[in-house]
Amino acid sequence: MPRLPPSLIWKAHSISPLAATLLPVCRNIASALAELRWIREHVQSTSRSPSGSQADDVRLRRLCRERGKGVPLQYVLGTQPFGDLEIKCRPGVLIPRPEPEAYTTHLSRLLVSGHFIPRHQPLRVLDFCTGTGCIALLLYSSLCSSSPRLAVTGVDISPLAVSLSKANLKHNVALGLVPSPSPSQSVTFRQSDIFSPHWSSPVSAGGHCDVIISNPPYISPRGFATDCSRSVRNYEPKLAQVPRPRPDSGVAQEDVFYARLLDIGAAVKPRVMLFEVGGMEQAVRVVAMVGRKLGTEEWEVEVWRDWPDARPAEEEGTTVLVDGVGEVLVRGSGHGRSVLVYRM
Amino acid sequence: MLRAVGLAVPFQRAVSNVSLRRAPAAAFSTSPAAPLKQMPPRPKPPPEEDIEEYFIHGSGPGGQKINKTASAVQLKHIPTGIVVKSQATRSREQNRKIARELLAAKLDILANGDQSRTAIVGSVKKKRADSAAKKARRKYRKLEEERARTEDSAGVDRRDDSAAGDQSP
Numbered sequence: 001m002p003r004l005p006p007s008l009i010w011k012a013h014s015i016s017p018l019a020a021t022l023l024p025v026c027r028n029i030a031s032a033l034a035e036l037r038w039i040r041e042h043v044q045s046t047s048r049s050p051s052g053s054q055a056d057d058v059r060l061r062r063l064c065r066e067r068g069k070g071v072p073l074q075y076v077l078g079t080q081p082f083g084d085l086e087i088k089c090r091p092g093v094l095i096p097r098p099e100p101e102a103y104t105t106h107l108s109r110l111l112v113s114g115h116f117i118p119r120h121q122p123l124r125v126l127d128f129c130t131g132t133g134c135i136a137l138l139l140y141s142s143l144c145s146s147s148p149r150l151a152v153t154g155v156d157i158s159p160l161a162v163s164l165s166k167a168n169l170k171h172n173v174a175l176g177l178v179p180s181p182s183p184s185q186s187v188t189f190r191q192s193d194i195f196s197p198h199w200s201s202p203v204s205a206g207g208h209c210d211v212i213i214s215n216p217p218y219i220s221p222r223g224f225a226t227d228c229s230r231s232v233r234n235y236e237p238k239l240a241q242v243p244r245p246r247p248d249s250g251v252a253q254e255d256v257f258y259a260r261l262l263d264i265g266a267a268v269k270p271r272v273m274l275f276e277v278g279g280m281e282q283a284v285r286v287v288a289m290v291g292r293k294l295g296t297e298e299w300e301v302e303v304w305r306d307w308p309d310a311r312p313a314e315e316e317g318t319t320v321l322v323d324g325v326g327e328v329l330v331r332g333s334g335h336g337r338s339v340l341v342y343r344m
Numbered sequence: 345m346l347r348a349v350g351l352a353v354p355f356q357r358a359v360s361n362v363s364l365r366r367a368p369a370a371a372f373s374t375s376p377a378a379p380l381k382q383m384p385p386r387p388k389p390p391p392e393e394d395i396e397e398y399f400i401h402g403s404g405p406g407g408q409k410i411n412k413t414a415s416a417v418q419l420k421h422i423p424t425g426i427v428v429k430s431q432a433t434r435s436r437e438q439n440r441k442i443a444r445e446l447l448a449a450k451l452d453i454l455a456n457g458d459q460s461r462t463a464i465v466g467s468v469k470k471k472r473a474d475s476a477a478k479k480a481r482r483k484y485r486k487l488e489e490e491r492a493r494t495e496d497s498a499g500v501d502r503r504d505d506s507a508a509g510d511q512s513p
Contacts, residue, residue, distance in 0.1 A: 031414055038413075038434055073413045073434075081435030098399070098415050098436050099407055219408060229410045241408050278407055306406055307399055334399075335406050 001230070018061065021068040025231065035073060039063050042077045070231045082134045085141065085177050088168050089132060092160040094240035096134040099306050100215050100276060103338045104135050106308040107213070107274055108142040116272045116342055117210055122149035126202065126270075128214035128261060130154030131240060133165025133189055135213055140187040141178045152187040153202050155194065158239060165189040194260055195246070201268055209268045215276040216257035217243040223254065223278070251289070254278070258286045262293045265341070273341040274304075280336030284322050290341055291325040298343050301325065306334025383468070384461045387452035389444035396420040399436070400429075417443045426450050 004023060012029050013020040019032045026032040043060045044051065067076045074080040074089040074096075081087070082096045083105055089095050110116060117123065123143060127136040136154035143150055156162050166189050172178040181187055193199060201209075219241045224233065228241070245253045249260075258275060265273050277283045283303045290301050303320060305312070310333040312318055319327045320336075330336070389395075400416040416431035417439040428450060430443035452460040 034414060034431060072411050074411075081433070081438070083437055094408065095411055097407060097411070101436060102399075215408075217408075223409070227405050227409045229404075232409065232411050236411065276407065278409070279405060307397075310397055310399075337407060 018064045021061075021064045024068055025070050035067065036064065038073070038077065039067065070234060072231055072235055075235065083138045083142070085134070085137055085168075085172050086175060087132050087134045087137075088164060088171055090160070090164055091235065092237055093158065093164050094131045094236055096132055099334075099337050100135055101138070102307050102309075103274065103276070103304055104138050104213070105142070106304070107211075107272075107340075108139055109309075111139075111143060111211070111272075112146045114146075116344075119146055120148060123147040123151070123211070124209045125150075125152040125211040125213065126209055126268075127152065127154045128156075128194060128212065128264075129216045129240070129257070130156045130165055130189060131161050131215070133161075133168045135215060136165070136187055136189070137168060137172060137178055139211075139213070140185075141172070144179045144185055148184060150185045154187070154189040155192050155202065156189070157191070157193045158237075159191050161240075162189050162191040194264065201264060209270045210272065212261065212265055212268070212270045212273045213275075214257070214261055216261065217241050218254050218257065218276070218278045218282060220252065220254040252285075254282065255285055255289070258289055259293075262289060262341075266294055271343060274338055275341075276338045277336060280320065283336035283339050284320060286339045287320075287322045287325055287328055290339070291322070294341070296325055300342050300344070301328050302340040303328055303330045303336050304338045304340060305330065305332035306337045308332035308338075310334070384459075384464055386445070387448040387461060389448040390421060390451060394422050395444075395447070396422055397440070400431075415439055419443045419447050421447055421451065424451065424454065426454070 004027070008029070009020055009023060012023045012032055015029065015033070016036065019029065019036050022032040022035050023029070026035055040060060043056050043063065047053070047056050047059075049055045063076050067073055072089075072095055075091055078088060078090075079086050080089050080096050082101050087096050111123070112119075125136070125139055125143075127133075127139070130136050133154050136152050140150065140152040143152075154162075154165050156165070169178065169181075169187060169189070173180050178187075179185065190202065192202075217240055219228065221242055224238065224242050232241075243253060243256045246256045249256045251259050258277075261273070261275060275286060277286055280303070287301050287303065290296070290299060305316070308331045312330075312333050316330075316333060318330050320330050322328050396419070398418040398420075400414075400418060404410050413434065414431055415434065415436040416429060417436065418427065418429045420427050426447065428443050428446040430439045430446060432442050433439055449460075449462050453462050457463065
């Protein structure tokens, strides 16, 4: 990372000493001022003392110092907006990103419009590696009005993630952002290791499943060392980003979750599957894996970019050629971000 | 809970006493309430087909590898080429809404000029601020004149004034 020019630090300092505190992590004055504004708003809105008190001032300075050291803003403030929801964030659980927000919103619109499954049919959704529960909760809240019988289950290996996702359900119900679960519409979270030999699908007991969605760990150890930003490497859980090696899986370390998820998909036979990937190269590998494991006679495949509902830029292709599968449709604009697998 | 009730009751009594005492003097006003001027409605954003939307997250691999806090949204109105940007909040959805409102306001100004909502709201606000400033000027001029008059007539001792000034913080 290039060194900050002293003139920039002085300039930030002359606007506000706290902006200068945030500068090492924000890198430019505009975003330092934006973050300072958000931290100040947070301190004011959660303050228990009269406004402008010294306790608030001390807290504001402490939070700015923490953020300046590189602690993610979402851990400092304790939340991150995700769609219309407010997701609580705690160290040990990956922070929700804008890309999952975009593809989850896009998928939920397609589901609400009855694109894959006729409207008002009972709907069962599985979200693997749910983390904060953000994807499960956003799908649940946006599908409630169109699916009178809806069951969403979030699964994660980390007990920290499961307890946080349950807290997030409570938090968003209390804020009135998510409808309260009922016997016919539910969202639940459970701790489970999908690689365990004793693992059984949450729908194995005579049930069916319509949608599988997952934002699994997909970064190689080398990618983690070279591509991940410092704040991500130092403060966010590696468990959520780099899969453990599984030599018997026959695929690269960063792809092991897709192999497992497609095996689960082949057994459970959902109508729709959507998996986040780390870029177009990985998307192509996952599409090829779909061709090998599921075949393309029954299943259709698409690749979605970061913003699947945006117009593609001129240099962005709208198809990609995959060995053994052929031409695959690419939607939206940005990096290759997710792979959609569905059957009509 | 008990303490809150205990506090609330005397407070309510005190308030009702005051209002009882003052009620006959100022309960009714004979002058008609000034009619509230109806502002033009907020302009509607243009149809989505006319908008090109960009999300500015900087360069880099994105996804899990980076954690950007800003979720700036930039809109371009294709027929007019007007560009607006919003990074007011941390929420992408909120910024999308705010950017659309900004764009609607800009298009309203372009189409309606002086008769646009922004111009009318602005002129009403300016009128209000001007009238407040005028009232303030009048008040302080009057105070100034009064003080001058009392000083002239009573011949105030200057030393008293300065002593009082020292005591005040």
